Amino acid sequence: MNAVSRKLLSVLIACMLLTVSLMPLAGAEEEYAEEQVLNLTYQDLNLIDVNDVRNSNEFQVLTEVQEGLFRTFSSEDHTDVAVLAGAESYEVSEDGLTYTFHLRPECKWSDGVPVTAQNYVDSWLRLIDPEEAFAYAELAFGIAGAESYYEGEGAREDVAIALIDDLTFSATLAEPDAAFLKKIGMVPFYPIRKDLIDAAKENGGNWTNDYQLHVFNGPFVIADRVLENSMTLVKNEEYWDKDNVYITQVNLRVVPESSTQAQLMESQQLDFLKLEDIEYVDQWQRYVDNGTFQYFSQTAPSVTYIAFDMHDDANGGPSGLMKNEKIRLAISLAFDREEYNLLFQNGLSTPAYSLVPYGMVVGDKEMRAACDEPLLGLQAQYTDLRALFEEGLKEVGFEGTPEDVTLTTIIYSPTTLTTNINEWYKQQLKDKIGLNLNVEVYPDTSTWVSARNAYQYDFYTMGWFGDFNDPITFLNLFTTGNGYARFMGGFSDSEYDALIAKASSSQDDAERLQLYIDAEKILMERGGTAPIYFAQNQYYSQSYVTGLSCPTFGAEFEFSRVRLLKH
Amino acid sequence: MSFLRYALKKLAVMLLTLYLIATATFFLLAATPGDALSARVERLPETVTQRLYEKYGLNKPIMERYITTMKGLLHGDFGESIIYQGETVQSIIRQKGPVSARLGLQQMLLGVTIGLLLGLLAAVKKGSLWDYLVVVFSILLISVPNLVFALLLQQVFAGQLRLFPVIGWPKENIWLGGWEYTVLPTLAGCFGYIASYARLLKASMLDVMNQEYILTAESKGLTHREVILHHVLRNAFIPIVTYLPMSLAMCITGSFFIESVFSIPGLGLYYVNAVAAQDVTIVMGETVIISAIYIFVIFITDILYSIVDPRIRIKGGKR
Numbered sequence: 001m002n003a004v005s006r007k008l009l010s011v012l013i014a015c016m017l018l019t020v021s022l023m024p025l026a027g028a029e030e031e032y033a034e035e036q037v038l039n040l041t042y043q044d045l046n047l048i049d050v051n052d053v054r055n056s057n058e059f060q061v062l063t064e065v066q067e068g069l070f071r072t073f074s075s076e077d078h079t080d081v082a083v084l085a086g087a088e089s090y091e092v093s094e095d096g097l098t099y100t101f102h103l104r105p106e107c108k109w110s111d112g113v114p115v116t117a118q119n120y121v122d123s124w125l126r127l128i129d130p131e132e133a134f135a136y137a138e139l140a141f142g143i144a145g146a147e148s149y150y151e152g153e154g155a156r157e158d159v160a161i162a163l164i165d166d167l168t169f170s171a172t173l174a175e176p177d178a179a180f181l182k183k184i185g186m187v188p189f190y191p192i193r194k195d196l197i198d199a200a201k202e203n204g205g206n207w208t209n210d211y212q213l214h215v216f217n218g219p220f221v222i223a224d225r226v227l228e229n230s231m232t233l234v235k236n237e238e239y240w241d242k243d244n245v246y247i248t249q250v251n252l253r254v255v256p257e258s259s260t261q262a263q264l265m266e267s268q269q270l271d272f273l274k275l276e277d278i279e280y281v282d283q284w285q286r287y288v289d290n291g292t293f294q295y296f297s298q299t300a301p302s303v304t305y306i307a308f309d310m311h312d313d314a315n316g317g318p319s320g321l322m323k324n325e326k327i328r329l330a331i332s333l334a335f336d337r338e339e340y341n342l343l344f345q346n347g348l349s350t351p352a353y354s355l356v357p358y359g360m361v362v363g364d365k366e367m368r369a370a371c372d373e374p375l376l377g378l379q380a381q382y383t384d385l386r387a388l389f390e391e392g393l394k395e396v397g398f399e400g401t402p403e404d405v406t407l408t409t410i411i412y413s414p415t416t417l418t419t420n421i422n423e424w425y426k427q428q429l430k431d432k433i434g435l436n437l438n439v440e441v442y443p444d445t446s447t448w449v450s451a452r453n454a455y456q457y458d459f460y461t462m463g464w465f466g467d468f469n470d471p472i473t474f475l476n477l478f479t480t481g482n483g484y485a486r487f488m489g490g491f492s493d494s495e496y497d498a499l500i501a502k503a504s505s506s507q508d509d510a511e512r513l514q515l516y517i518d519a520e521k522i523l524m525e526r527g528g529t530a531p532i533y534f535a536q537n538q539y540y541s542q543s544y545v546t547g548l549s550c551p552t553f554g555a556e557f558e559f560s561r562v563r564l565l566k567h
Numbered sequence: 568m569s570f571l572r573y574a575l576k577k578l579a580v581m582l583l584t585l586y587l588i589a590t591a592t593f594f595l596l597a598a599t600p601g602d603a604l605s606a607r608v609e610r611l612p613e614t615v616t617q618r619l620y621e622k623y624g625l626n627k628p629i630m631e632r633y634i635t636t637m638k639g640l641l642h643g644d645f646g647e648s649i650i651y652q653g654e655t656v657q658s659i660i661r662q663k664g665p666v667s668a669r670l671g672l673q674q675m676l677l678g679v680t681i682g683l684l685l686g687l688l689a690a691v692k693k694g695s696l697w698d699y700l701v702v703v704f705s706i707l708l709i710s711v712p713n714l715v716f717a718l719l720l721q722q723v724f725a726g727q728l729r730l731f732p733v734i735g736w737p738k739e740n741i742w743l744g745g746w747e748y749t750v751l752p753t754l755a756g757c758f759g760y761i762a763s764y765a766r767l768l769k770a771s772m773l774d775v776m777n778q779e780y781i782l783t784a785e786s787k788g789l790t791h792r793e794v795i796l797h798h799v800l801r802n803a804f805i806p807i808v809t810y811l812p813m814s815l816a817m818c819i820t821g822s823f824f825i826e827s828v829f830s831i832p833g834l835g836l837y838y839v840n841a842v843a844a845q846d847v848t849i850v851m852g853e854t855v856i857i858s859a860i861y862i863f864v865i866f867i868t869d870i871l872y873s874i875v876d877p878r879i880r881i882k883g884g885k886r
Contacts, residue, residue, distance in 0.1 A: 046650055046651060046652075047651075047652060130618065133615055133618030133619050133621075133622055134615075135615060137615065138615070150614075151614070206652065206653025206654075207653075208652040208653055209651055209652050209653040209654060210653060226662070226738070226832045227651065227654065227659065227662060227663070227832070227837070228832065228836065228837055228840065229736075229830065229831070229832030230830075230832070253734060253735075253830055254830055255734060255830045256827045256830070256836075257718075257827060257828050259718060259722075260718075260721065260733065260734060260828055260829075260830065263721060263722065263725065263726045263733050264733050264734065266726065267725070267726055267729060267733060269732075269733055269734075444600075444601075445601065445605070446599060446600040446601025446602075446605055446845070447600045447601070449600070449601055449605055450600045450601070483613060483614070483615075486613070
């Protein structure tokens with residue numbers, strides 16, 4: 001056993017212990033409710049094909065009815081803990097390139113057929129099939145030959161995914177990727193039954209959406225579905241760990257109105273809920289106080305930020321100023337993030353002075369715990385923002401004062417909240433720098449997207465959710481020419497690129513963390529983006545719910561090990 | 568013979584109308600910025616975006632797509648949903664149509680019955696306190712959106728008193744079962760009918776009461792009751808009969824707000840969501856099918872009129 005896998009093993013044992021502590025303490029049987037049925041809200045899935053997964057609602061349901069190599073729970077301090085699920089063990093080669101997975105022999109599909117290594121190999125190759133154009137194909141590009149196959153240059157045979165025997169397969173990367181294990185734990189990498197997909201295709205069946213054509217290898221199976229209304233899951237009797245699954249049935253309902261959701265929660269017709277409308281936090285405090293609800297709040301792996309128009313092929317926004325670092329930094333520093341949080345988030349979020357949210361880890365170190373948030377230092381350094389902005393104006397050769405500058409921001413489907421936020425932006429920029437802000441309102445996303453694609457803005461506000469627990473999921477968005485540059489403002493900086501490239505292939509966690517910290521600092525100093533706040537999720541569950549996990553990534557709720565107390 | 572020609576002419580107009588509606592819908596949808604994929608590709612890299620557009624044929628020129636769509640329409644093939652792959656308009660209407668239809672019918676039956684009774688009361692007791700109460704009541708009902716009623720009913724009768732389920736709809740025995748689920752949504756949606764039918768019947772009855780033949784009837788020595796029952800009501804019902812088929816046709820289209828509040832798997836919610844998601848095939852299909860039903864009802868109503876009242880036919884088919 002080499003050094004890498006020994007370390008991994010110790011982490012895994014620690015994980016196992018943690019999950020054991022998550023399980024409700026074994027007590028007398030009669031403490032638990034006889035009827036173990038969950039009632040939850042959900043949003044209907046556009047599809048139930050694991051490779052094609054796109055949205056959080058699909059992640060939610062597919063995580064419960066299917067299973068990949070790992071399953072993620074949350075520990076008591078709300079950090080994610082990945083435990084072995086479909087895999088029994090795995091090894092990583094010394095050079096960090098080859099990952100070999102040994103599957104759990106007792107895993108079966110709901111039709112009784114064993115889950116094989118072939119199922120995984122089929123899935124991973126299908127994920128990067130250029131014909132399919134799956135949204136998450138990019139996650140597999142680290143595997144040697146994958147990207148060129150997807151681009152139509154390389155052959156399928158040259159993708160370095162190898163079947164070793166019925167229960168063993170391996171994947172070889174082109175370069176070491178510290179986040180690889182986190183990526184392949186995600187739904188798009190779950191095994192598939194190619195025989196059934198092919199049969200469905202032949203019979204003209206609708207694989208993407210017809211649950212009756214599917215078999216399942218997760219804790220539950222889909223038993224019924226009414227389009228855009230409801231779905232029923234029942235316990236999967238073929239599931240390898242079924243003895244730890246107590247819930248026999250899960251009723252999922254589409255409930256669009258947040259007031260209806262609240263109504264259901266208050267009358268105990270809903271077992272747990274991620275609150276959408278934060279107005280209820282105050283209202284429900286009394287239920288938390290009298291023990292009806294369990295409540296906790298947890299950082300979401302997301303950041304709301306301002307993207308400046310600094311694209312190479314644009315002119316720096318309608319004002320023509322956005323390519324200047326000092327101008328961008330002055331704007332970024334002009335926003336009082338504490339005030340924003342109090343005014344618009346009821347003080348429930350975390351003001352952001354950096355790009356990478358709290359809770360993101362490198363190895364076992366949380367990035368935010370390892371360094372100060374860069375904008376705090378910059379805030380102390382630049383007290384006169386007007387002067388900083390004027391310096392920027394001089395650099396670009398702009399004749400005039402900040403009062404002569406009008407910036408444009410674009411918003412869509414305005415609500416009272418977004419209108420107020422933009423009014424506040426206006427006020428902040430006027431007070432601290434003296435410049436004017438013009439808010440262009442678009443009636444819907446589509447018109448807004450056209451305006452954005454035509455670079456008709458100086459900056460706009462946007463939110464981004466990370467895909468997996470590594471800072472790179474955010475930092476990668478600002479490298480030159482990356483696939484997402486269009487939405488991020490098009491920041492391009494050779495120094496930043498070099499740091500990220502070096503970090504991505506580094507196998508030393510400490511070094512990688514330092515490289516991330518340095519890169520993020522550059523991004524903030526040069527005004528690559530202006531983070532505003534990190535969202536907090538507000539979770540409520542009925543007092544009788546035990547064993548619920550709310551992982552930061554993947555499924556919103558991991559409810560497969562939930563057990564209900566008598567109530 | 569002239570009747571057959573009249574009917575054929577109406578039929579031709581009906582088909583032309585449908586064609587125009589389909590064409591207008593297609594081009595309006597095409598003219599809206601963005602498309603069904605734009606939300607989905609919003610956060611995808613460029614290369615994937617291009618692949619997806621090719622996959623769904625949305626990169627083709629608009630006229631080519633128009634011809635494909637129209638050819639499909641001729642065969643009753645509206646195409647697959649872009650959002651829910653594999654679902655077609657027919658499969659969606661089969662699943663969701665009955666739900667909206669039951670809800671709509673229940674609302675209509677209850678609403679029209681109460682509305683007509685109130686209208687009758689107001690007309691008979693014209694100028695009395697009852698009359699004013701009915702007028703005020705119907706103005707109130709017509710001006711409060713049914714979303715507000717739905718939320719109020721839900722909060723009071725389901726949330727606080729817990730007499731009915733907060734959300735849901737019967738899954739089995741879809742036409743008669745699970746009445747407790749249907750009570751609140753039916754109530755929430757019937758107020759519109761109450762208000763409009765009460766006002767309609769009252770106005771129509773007052774109109775008839777001013778006719779000379781009513782005076783004749785009264786002067787013949789008939790009692791007030793007999794006049795109302797045999798002369799006024801029968802004649803006053805003509806506008807109601809015009810109105811009813813339209814209400815009936817609109818039943819199936821469902822109600823967005825009520826379905827949304829009570830989480831009912833109906834067409835209304837689905838249709839609005841499909842428009843918002845720019846699911847072109849579904850929007851086209853539903854629009855054409857619903858228009859077809861609507862136009863067909865108008866067609867039948869027209870034909871019935873011409874049978875009931877030959878004057879309409881002679882005047883050149885105007886309603």
